Amino acid sequence: MLTELKPGIFYWQGGVNFGVVLGESGEIILIDAGLDAGAPRKALRPFLEQGYRLAAVVATHCHADHIGGAAELHRRHGPAVYAPAPEHVILEHPDLAPMAIYGASPPPGLSVKFLRPPAPCPAMALPREGLFEVAGRSLEIVPLPGHSPAQVGIAVDGVLFAGDGVFLPEVLERHPVLFLVRVDAFLASLERLLARPEGLIVPGHGPHLDRGADPGGDGDPLRVAVEADRGHVRRIGSLILDILVDGPLSEDDLQDRLAARLGKTYDSDVSYYLDHAALRAHLSELARQGAVAPAYAGSRRRWQRVAGVPGAGAGAAAAAAHPG
Ligand SMILES: [Zn+2]
Known part of the structure; x- marks a missing residue:
């Protein structure tokens, strides 16, 4: 249409x-x-x-x-x-x-x-x-x-x-793990988007957003979408840290636990590897923040939490660095 x-x-x-x-x-x-x-x-x-x-x-x-x-x-x-x-x-x-x-x-x-x-x-x-x-x-x-x-x-x-x-809340409902390659860049881009003067936003998926008389204000549907996306990023980061409380995990095991928390299952390489890449983007972000680190034992590589880092999650820390 x-x-x-x-x-x-x-x-x-x-x-x-x-x-x-x-x-x-x-x-x-x-x-x-x-x-x-x-x-x-x-x-x-x-x-x-x-x-x-x-x-x-x-x-x-x-x-x-x-x-x-x-x-x-x-x-x-x-x-x-x-x-x-x-x-x-x-x-x-x-x-x-x-x-x-x-x-x-x-x-x-x-x-x-x-x-x-x-x-x-x-x-x-x-x-x-x-x-x-x-x-x-x-x-x-x-x-x-x-x-x-x-x-x-x-x-x-x-x-x-x-x-x-940017992803609309309805897209988030269908995709409990957003595909991201760089989490902090995505959050900064959401800020940049929200500060734009354009009144009409066409996302890649879903209906266009009419920002009305007050772009950036409380009634701005772009603000609603941006806040939902920020919340999503925070949630995935927090879930990863929460799951790792029980001890180090391989990426596959971590993805298995994360999927269970999100009520997700996989039946194809496409859905599995898209989420796998997104999980890695979050892990890289958490590692840059010092919240997780690789743990090697013999031939095994697993991710572990770094002691002393509060479990607020990558999203929370990165969102705090980019106040809206
Ligand atoms: Zn895309």
Whole structure:
């Protein structure tokens, strides 16, 4: 379903959202490209029939559900494709996506459409931050790292396409473990997002947020989402420390206990390894804070709590470092 947010600025709300921005001379800028080209082609059809031309695809980050359609769109319509560096390399080398999750050539269960874009696509690096003129529009690139290493938001005319820089409470309900690669960066990005002036926010998943008359105030739905995301990060950090009170655990055992606390089970490499990577992001954060450390015994490596560190959790400490 295509919703017009401002004249010439639309977004498609589906399993994964994307934006359609019209330039002044008949160009179209697509912001993200869907899990595959199916939904973008449906969204673009009425504009193409009116004589518009797909001039550019701008990705917020290079997870397959946001760039999977880029290669086919590029083959059919020839747009310039941009993504934040260094993630743009994934567009050209799709195998890097599951490899980044697994740390080696992945098993077949991880070389699936949800994690690996179906085909390589030539791509260029976006500027890291600031204005980016493309296809007759001026976009502002807003760094929002944390969910992915170089995630950005794209601001245009009072609308901010946030990609997966923020997750709505309804998404948190479906995903008790958010995929993050760097916890402190994600928390800092939430602060940056909340301070933005744009009144309309399009997240990567779920309906857009209308911040109303008082962006940043108590009634701002973005504030509600940001606080829910902060709470989630704090909770996972606290749960990890709580579980480790009983003694050191391997990452697999720790994930097993964490899943039990969250009422979660696994039946695929995709769900298991996405959570495994997220758990590692939290452990790295806790280790940087000195709350956990590796413990080696013979050939075994386990995580242990470091004595004397209060169990407030990574989220609490990092959130305190970034007061809202
Ligand atoms: Zn993502």
